[in-house]
Amino acid sequence: MEKKKIKILIAKPGLDGHDRGAKVVARGLRDAGFEVIYTGLHQTPEMIVNTAIQEDVDIIGLSILSGAHMTIFPEVLRLLKEKGATDIHLFGGGIIPDEDKEKLYQMGVGKLFDPGTKISEIVEYINNLFKEKVSE
Amino acid sequence: MTIKEYLKKFEEGDERALSKIITIIENGYEESKEILEYIGKRTGKAYRIGITGPQGSGKSTLIAKLAKRLLSKFKEIGIIACDPSSPFSFGALLGDRIRMNELFLEKGIFIRSMATRGSLNGLAYKTKEVADILDAFGKEIIIIETIGVGQVEVEISNLVDTTIVVFVPESGDGIQVLKAGLTEIGDIFVVNKSDRIGADILFYELKNLIEMSYQNSKWKPPVILTQAVNNYGIEELEKEIINHYNYLIENNLLEEKRKKAVIRELVNNFENEILKILWQSERVKKLFEKVVEEVWEKKITIEEGVKKLIKEVKYVK
Ligand code: B12
Ligand SMILES: Nc1nc2c(ncn2[C@@H]2O[C@H](COP(=O)(O)OP(=O)(O)O)[C@@H](O)[C@H]2O)c(=O)[nH]1
Ligand SMILES: [Mg+2]
Numbered sequence: 001m002e003k004k005k006i007k008i009l010i011a012k013p014g015l016d017g018h019d020r021g022a023k024v025v026a027r028g029l030r031d032a033g034f035e036v037i038y039t040g041l042h043q044t045p046e047m048i049v050n051t052a053i054q055e056d057v058d059i060i061g062l063s064i065l066s067g068a069h070m071t072i073f074p075e076v077l078r079l080l081k082e083k084g085a086t087d088i089h090l091f092g093g094g095i096i097p098d099e100d101k102e103k104l105y106q107m108g109v110g111k112l113f114d115p116g117t118k119i120s121e122i123v124e125y126i127n128n129l130f131k132e133k134v135s136e
Numbered sequence: 137m138t139i140k141e142y143l144k145k146f147e148e149g150d151e152r153a154l155s156k157i158i159t160i161i162e163n164g165y166e167e168s169k170e171i172l173e174y175i176g177k178r179t180g181k182a183y184r185i186g187i188t189g190p191q192g193s194g195k196s197t198l199i200a201k202l203a204k205r206l207l208s209k210f211k212e213i214g215i216i217a218c219d220p221s222s223p224f225s226f227g228a229l230l231g232d233r234i235r236m237n238e239l240f241l242e243k244g245i246f247i248r249s250m251a252t253r254g255s256l257n258g259l260a261y262k263t264k265e266v267a268d269i270l271d272a273f274g275k276e277i278i279i280i281e282t283i284g285v286g287q288v289e290v291e292i293s294n295l296v297d298t299t300i301v302v303f304v305p306e307s308g309d310g311i312q313v314l315k316a317g318l319t320e321i322g323d324i325f326v327v328n329k330s331d332r333i334g335a336d337i338l339f340y341e342l343k344n345l346i347e348m349s350y351q352n353s354k355w356k357p358p359v360i361l362t363q364a365v366n367n368y369g370i371e372e373l374e375k376e377i378i379n380h381y382n383y384l385i386e387n388n389l390l391e392e393k394r395k396k397a398v399i400r401e402l403v404n405n406f407e408n409e410i411l412k413i414l415w416q417s418e419r420v421k422k423l424f425e426k427v428v429e430e431v432w433e434k435k436i437t438i439e440e441g442v443k444k445l446i447k448e449v450k451y452v453k
Contacts, residue, residue, distance in 0.1 A: 050240050
């Protein structure tokens, strides 16, 4: 029997074009053995959550460098709840000030990674997440 | 949730249940058998379209535009987009959705990306089963995109009712590409990126080749010029798909084609199972080792060795 493959949606919301980080992370996670779905620029929260549900991903990772994180993260959380998909883990990275990070963590967002993060740190985070999930 | 509960939700049209059920099948979980039994009785209503052709030829873009057009006639459309798994990390970067953004908020459209996970026929392992699930869910049209095959991966044509083969001016080496297996499986041929230099030449080369190859065939595959990014030629593509559908129906070929596919699947699975059973037999394994030695020591020929093994087969339970 095949082992469960971890599926991750890397999404780039917002109107800006800063997609380098999202692409670097998507490729890095592919090389680490994950199945990664990348959907391109300008994703709205609705598009992100619809995709996550249809693809049955385990994790959504948002890349936000534009400053819109305080609206986008909560909206994605809200939609996940609305669709009964709270088992999907939401995390991300980009330019997010520490005080905002705290607020987002409080709301239930997973770890947020800063510029300069190594892919191996992200991989370790995901693997730990799954160790916990499996042993639950 | 139990499988029964998932299937109940599935029947009610719940997208998340559909999605979870696909995952179970894709991963080959224990519950697969129960699900496939349920699904198997409910397929056959959807019309299946396959799109193949070289990587980067515009398949995903074409699917997006085509699906958008088809939405005016059909409410329920399923899309399966295959992408290769890395043979090194076994991970995959599934990027077909990048070209399909305009479909993400369309009610009735369900897109599933699938990694090949080592399958070598241009499709993911469970592509057929996932198409069956979408069919049973009530999708009227199912479009399947291959990973972008080169020349030999023609399996897609066994899975669908209409096969579309996409070429682009830069698919290169003109005629050489055209001579490969892909020209034999197409029901419709598309020259995409016709905004690019060389499209006309390719178009005429392809047209000539198809006309010659299909001289004695009742269905003459059309060749269409498209520019998927500019939404050009999609109307004609839709028209030709409907033409091909009508052709299959009028000549009673749709059922025949689907039955052939069932026979193929049965033969494949039967043969695989037989081999598995044979190799599980201790007697066969033992005899095989003995035969290897005898052949190696030139006591018997390969043919004689095979005969010995065949005699053993009848003792296998
Ligand atoms: C390169 C860049 C651009 C490029 C973008 C090219 C592209 N295709 O991506 C260009 C020149 C187009 C650009 C334009 C603009 N930019 Co600019 N840009 C940058 C810059 C210098 C680097 C970003 C980058 O690519 N880094 C490399 C990648 C690999 O790193 P990363 O994205 O940070 O990703 C890492 C981590 O953050 C994390 N991560 C990121 N996403 C995710 C997701 C997940 C799931 C995970 C786990 C981790 C993760 O992991 C990654 C790997 O370590 C930053 C400054 C900075 N130092 O970050 C400004 C910056 C982001 N830009 C900025 C601005 C303002 C703009 C402009 C509006 C105008 C301007 N001043 O130039 C325009 C917007 C144009 C538009 N329509 O989008 C501001 C944003 C300010 C803010 N947030 O309030 C910044 C911060 C510069 C600044 N200090 O003012 N920009
Ligand atoms: N010039 C041109 N580019 C196109 C056309 N159709 C698609 N493309 C581009 O070709 C690239 C590959 O398209 P994609 O749909 O991903 O191809 P696939 O790999 O076959 O699925 C993308 O950058 C598209 O925007 C077209 O008609 N003309
Ligand atoms: Mg594609």
